[in-house]
Amino acid sequence: MIWRRGAGKNGGRGGGGGGPLARLRHPPGGRDARIMLFAQLLDRTGTGVWGASCVLFFTFVAGLDGRQLGLLLGAAGVAGIAGSPLAGHLAARFPARTLLIGFHLLRLAAVGALLLFTRFEVLLLLVAVTSLGDRAAKMLEMLFATRAAGEQRGTYQALSRSVANAGYALGAGLAAIGLAVGTREAYQVLILGNALSFVLAAALVWRTGEQRAQAADAGRAGEPGEPGEPGPSAAANPWRDRGYLRFVLLDIPLCLDDSILGVGLPLWLIEHTDAPHAVVPAFLIVNTVLVVVLQMTVSARVGQPRQAAGAARLYGLALLGCCVLLALTPEHGAWAAAIALLAAAVLVTAAELLRSVSSWELAVSLAPREARASYLGVAGMSQSIQKSAGPVLLTGAVMVAGPAGWLVLGTAVAGVSVVQRHFALRRLDALRSAEAAGAGAAASRAATGGGAARVS
Numbered sequence: 385m386i387w388r389r390g391a392g393k394n395g396g397r398g399g400g401g402g403g404p405l406a407r408l409r410h411p412p413g414g415r416d417a418r419i420m421l422f423a424q425l426l427d428r429t430g431t432g433v434w435g436a437s438c439v440l441f442f443t444f445v446a447g448l449d450g451r452q453l454g455l456l457l458g459a460a461g462v463a464g465i466a467g468s469p470l471a472g473h474l475a476a477r478f479p480a481r482t483l484l485i486g487f488h489l490l491r492l493a494a495v496g497a498l499l500l501f502t503r504f505e506v507l508l509l510l511v512a513v514t515s516l517g518d519r520a521a522k523m524l525e526m527l528f529a530t531r532a533a534g535e536q537r538g539t540y541q542a543l544s545r546s547v548a549n550a551g552y553a554l555g556a557g558l559a560a561i562g563l564a565v566g567t568r569e570a571y572q573v574l575i576l577g578n579a580l581s582f583v584l585a586a587a588l589v590w591r592t593g594e595q596r597a598q599a600a601d602a603g604r605a606g607e608p609g610e611p612g613e614p615g616p617s618a619a620a621n622p623w624r625d626r627g628y629l630r631f632v633l634l635d636i637p638l639c640l641d642d643s644i645l646g647v648g649l650p651l652w653l654i655e656h657t658d659a660p661h662a663v664v665p666a667f668l669i670v671n672t673v674l675v676v677v678l679q680m681t682v683s684a685r686v687g688q689p690r691q692a693a694g695a696a697r698l699y700g701l702a703l704l705g706c707c708v709l710l711a712l713t714p715e716h717g718a719w720a721a722a723i724a725l726l727a728a729a730v731l732v733t734a735a736e737l738l739r740s741v742s743s744w745e746l747a748v749s750l751a752p753r754e755a756r757a758s759y760l761g762v763a764g765m766s767q768s769i770q771k772s773a774g775p776v777l778l779t780g781a782v783m784v785a786g787p788a789g790w791l792v793l794g795t796a797v798a799g800v801s802v803v804q805r806h807f808a809l810r811r812l813d814a815l816r817s818a819e820a821a822g823a824g825a826a827a828s829r830a831a832t833g834g835g836a837a838r839v840s
Contacts, residue, residue, distance in 0.1 A: 391806055402500045407680070408547075413532030414669055416592040420528055423588035427488070427521070428548045429579025434495070434523020441571045446502045456504075456511050461772030463512035465765055467519030472622075472761015475527055480757070484524040488586035491517040493766045495579045499572055520776035523764040527757055528592075530748050534816050541744045542683035548835060549675045557669075576608030609795050622680045622755070622762040627811050630752055633805040635743055635766035637797050642767070643733040644706065645671055649729060653708055656723035675731045691717045692745035694807040700739040700801025707794025711787035750811050 411417040442448045474483055491701060494513040501507065525544070533540035558577065562570040622628050650664045686695045709728040714720050743766070751759035782789035 388596070389428075398663055407539065409542055411543055412534070412536030413529070415534050417529075417540060418527065419588050420532070421543060421583040421590050424525060424544060424795070425547045425551045426581045426588070427554040427585040428551025430556070430578040430585075432552040432556075433559045433562075433581075434558035434578040435552070435555040435786060437571065437574045441498075441575070442507070442565060444566075445568055445571050446504075446507060448504060448507075452504050456508060458772070459508050459512045460515035461768070464515040464519040464771065465768040467516040468523040468764025469758075469761040470516070470604050471520035471523040472527075472758045475524060475757035475761070476755065479594045480524050480527050480531075481589060481592060484521060484528070484589050485586045487517045487521045487524065488582045488589065491521070492579050492586070495575060495582070498575055519764060519768050523761055524745070526747075526764070527760055530756060537748065538683045538687045538745060539680075540743060541741060542679045546676050546680045549672050549679075553672050563736040614638070614787065622751070623758045626757075628750055628759060628762070629809070630748065630807060631804070631811070632763055632766050634761070634800055635747075635801050636773075638696060638739060638743065638804060639767050639770040640768060640774055640777075640793075641703060641732045641739060643698075643778055644703070644732050645729065645736070647708070647775045648778045648782070649725060649732070651779065652713070653721070655783070656715055656786075657713055657725070658716055658718045659717060659721040659725060663722045663725060668727060670726065670729045671733045671736070674730065675737065679740070680736055683741050684688060686738075686741040686745065687702070689745055689749035690809065691811050692742040692749070692811070693805045695738045695742035696746070696808065697801045697805040699735050699742060700798035702731050702738060703734035703801075704794035704798040706735065707790040707797075710765050711790040711794075746808050750815070 393585045408421065409418070415422075439453065442453055448456065460545035465578070469482065471487070473675050491514050494517065498511050501510070529537050534752050544777065559574055561633045562574040637755065645667060649667050653659050653664060654661065706728045709724055713724040713728070743763075747760055748756065751763070770811060777793075785792070
């Protein structure tokens with residue numbers, strides 16, 4: 385990869401010494417990476433403001449009923465699924481930096497329009513466009529990191545996760561001020577704050593340089609992939625690469641920690657225990673603090689593709705432990721239930737920490753280098769699909785079944801994590817063999833002066 389400005393001095397994936405603040409000042413990728421991280425902080429702060437206030441805005445200002453609100457959020461989820469592959473498809477043809485600025489401005493227009501329109505049909509379109517832009521922007525930020533940070537992308541991802549969580553927390557705190565006022569004008573100020581975050585993020589991205597893959601990467605097309613499957617580089621098309629599609633499919637249930645934290649824990653506390661409702665905000669506090677404090681440490685231990693495959697299996701075990709705790713949480717006894725639920729929040733956060741590095745590293749490492757943009761776009765669908773299907777799964781099946789539902793869910797996710805590890809290691813071995821064969825063929829041609837050999 386080409387590091388355009390101020391590349392990091394440390395060559396290993398660990399990304400140099402110092403604490404999180406020192407690494408934020410000198411992140412992998414240098415000046416451009418530092419600017420991008422600041423842009424992400426502003427973006428996530430605005431997202432935190434909107435996320436904490438949107439349901440109340442649509443209910444009390446726009447006047448939507450429960451059915452309309454459900455349709456609105458459902459449309460946002462479906463549109464978000466399309467955002468990541470769309471951005472990947474476009475990034476294979478156009479500069480990622482320009483596209484990211486464009487999606488920031490698209491979200492600015494959609495969110496700004498909320499100040500002018502309250503008709504349900506228009507809101508449906510605006511929320512869908514905003515969600516599509518959100519997922520597209522996140523995918524382009526991921527592509528930026530793979531190009532800017534190079535082999536230290538794990539360290540960059542850890543910094544990105546810490547910055548994002550800090551932004552969400554800051555945004556939620558700012559939203560609380562506006563929600564305490566509760567007037568229509570206060571909600572409008574919150575919307576303007578979210579819109580301002582897109583303007584500032586776009587301006588910062590404009591100051592970065594376009595990150596490009598080395599030209600040599602484009603010459604890697606034609607490498608065979610997993611035995612018995614179409615090679616990932618043969619067509620450079622993720623939709624025809626069965627091995628990569630299988631990875632994305634298996635990755636969907638390995639993102640369920642998000643729905644368990646945001647939906648499962650609060651609803652289980654309210655509907656099945658005597659724990660005080662004041663414990664619910666503590667779930668988010670525990671999650672945010674642990675992610676900010678521990679993300680760098682976890683990422684430092686998962687710096688290689690094979691380690692990422694192992695982390696996928698650990699994810700399953702952590703989520704299984706969380707589900708077992710929920711199944712065993714006593715219905716009566718407020719303090720016992722609160723302690724069990726907080727312990728479950730710690731375990732689901734541990735799963736999140738593992739998922740954030742394993743899913744990221746495998747999505748990059750299992751993709752052919754010359755087609756990473758389109759492949760990462762497809763990989764980004766797993767989180768979007770989970771965000772749409774996860775809450776429905778939890779509320780419509782798991783919690784209806786009671787403690788047995790949690791045990792079945794945890795066991796199933798643990799089993800999927802083992803399968804994911806197996807196939808990821810298999811594909812990594814196949815890609816390594818293909819690279820070795822390609823290097824040997826190139827050396828042979830250089831020695832003999834022969835033409836290009838056909839790879840069978």
